[in-house]
Amino acid sequence: MNDERKNPVVRDASVRSRDFEEVCLGFDAETAKAEAARCLNCKNAPCRKGCPVGVNIPLFISLVKRGDNAGAKRAILADSNLPSICGRVCPQESQCEKLCVRGIKGEPIAIGQLERFAADNARIPLEKAPPSGRRVAVVGSGPAGLTCAGDLAKAGVEVTVYEAFHKPGGVLVYGIPEFRLPKELVKREISSLEGLGVKFVTDAVVGKTLGVEELYESYDAVFIGTGAGLPMFMGIPGENLNGVFSANEYLTRVNLMKAYLDSSDTPVYRAKKAVVVGAGNVAMDAARTALRMGAEVTVVYRRSRAEMPARAEEIVHAGEEGITFRLLSNPVRINGENGFVKSVTCVEMELGEPDASGRRSPVVKENSEFTLECDMLVMALGTSPNPLLTSSFKKLELGRKGVIVASEETAETSVKGIYAGGDAVTGSATVIKAMGQGKLAARSILKSFENA
């Protein structure tokens, strides 16, 4: 038995960096089986403890090994709703794969790739319970909302999802680029929910177009999964120059508005030299998008490689595609000419003592200023929850940075019958975590109906 971890098919960096098609093409059937055969099927399954929704990983992998992709997918669907998506965007190396026993002496099982393989290669029709006569409103159609809607609909609840944008999917459509998550997959998930009877109302900004009170009055329960949509800026001089964007704006123009296509009416900035500030998944997405739009790209990050929060695979792919990393560097001012960005002045940093988050906090090195020429600068520094809904409905208890306070056990907010989950509750986190909270809320809502 060949014992090495199998690699998925990845398109050549020189080719893929010029288009928006998917970078990683996954496993073929033979490779998937071979990789699945590496799994030790550990009884105590440490991998499951690393999964925020506790997918039965050894079970689904054993089914892939036998070639039963439908069975494998069914096993995943027992705990997770969006396996094709999670297989692609979960940070497996810091979750399931981190705890894999095979990883102690060698390479962990490629759990993410196997999940993706099983999910992509089987169609499982979703089953639906008879109508329960209950109605639930879901606010926001990102991972949390879609998951909550799906679980409720399967239980026979009539679900209406309200989305502020013109297309459902939330961060899956406006944030994560096509080359990392094909929009066709998101569309497929949404149509399967529609198949369960879920209604999607787009162009509906809850808090503006409709009030939370109205939903509260006309539905049996409300789930709020509005995400964390407010971009952060650094507050340094020159940030309002033309050519300085939040990653949210840049990615939304390209992904949701399809500005990379000639047929789109939405304009997008075509930079020659771009600098992206930050090192999370969003920063990698922005950098690799700018590259595909024709720019030479440098990522500036104030800590070192070890602290970069992005998925390992994205950082590797970005490097292969020719993105330059200026680590331990931080912008201090943006310089312009005729109102447009011309360069960014940075300082070098070194790592000091660990801060509250446990990461070593960066300290400025004296006399270390340097300047990078650029005609576009994208800020990917994280996001915070949007106060639009909460400021229109003051009854919800809020936490730090305006997150909605919801019970960890039930996802219920300070208002009975209103539940919340995803980034709106946690601040920017991951797709899988949001999904887990959507599931929790759906369970609690169903329980409250039983008890009523």
Add this chain to the structure above:
Amino acid sequence: MFRIARKKVLNFNTVEYDIEAPLVAGRCRGGQFVILRVDENGERVPFTIADYDRAAGTVTIIVQTIGASTYKLSLKNEGECIADFVGPLGNPTDLNEYENVVLVGGGIGSAVIYPQTAELKSAGKKVTVIVGAKTKELIIHEDDFRARADELFLMTDDGSYGEKGFVTDALKKLLDRGGYDCVFAVGPLPMMRAVCKLTENYGVKTVVSMNSIMVDGTGMCGGCRLTVGGKTKYACVDGPEFDGHLVDFDEAINRSKIYREQEAEHYCRVTGERK
């Protein structure tokens, strides 16, 4: 899909639409805006709400054909649909604390000051209106203003109608006369800047409406950011109306030009014109 209930051509490049959008019509107030997309490839473009009819469920917007999206919209006829129409976004105008207001509208900005004229008048306030346009045929809603304003001043750049000159010429005369406690100005950025410079000398509170470039209109993209009193604000959620004496107009004017080249190119592609 949102149906165009009524389309009225106001002049050679300005069209008024009533769009069927009951949810928006049910909650909107003067000063708020909507974002629309003409079709599946359309960009999201903000328009200030010019009027609304809650009973009919329609919202009125006035559109000047200046780029690809407004050109595509101008081709749509009554009874046809546009892909998206979302709102009401931003905060409503609140001029309640003022007793004697001068409303200044430049170009299609005069469409935006109309709901305020009606609202203030029905609250029993004294309302003076100055409407400015390049030339006679670009003046809109003259009859409506005549019916409601206590005093109406029409200004044209070329003197083809009303008085020849800018809105600031008329405003200066009024301010010299005195007695006004607020100026509400909506129009092109250079006009609003000129109004604010003038009113600053008289110490009269001035409110302006900023129509910045934006994508979502809910605070998500940050594209509409502007500097007000030294702080960064978002036109979409903090505005669209701000204290004009605190707005950094030079920066706002610069930011409005960010896509100018691309827009010109795209407009030529859509209309088939050559540059």
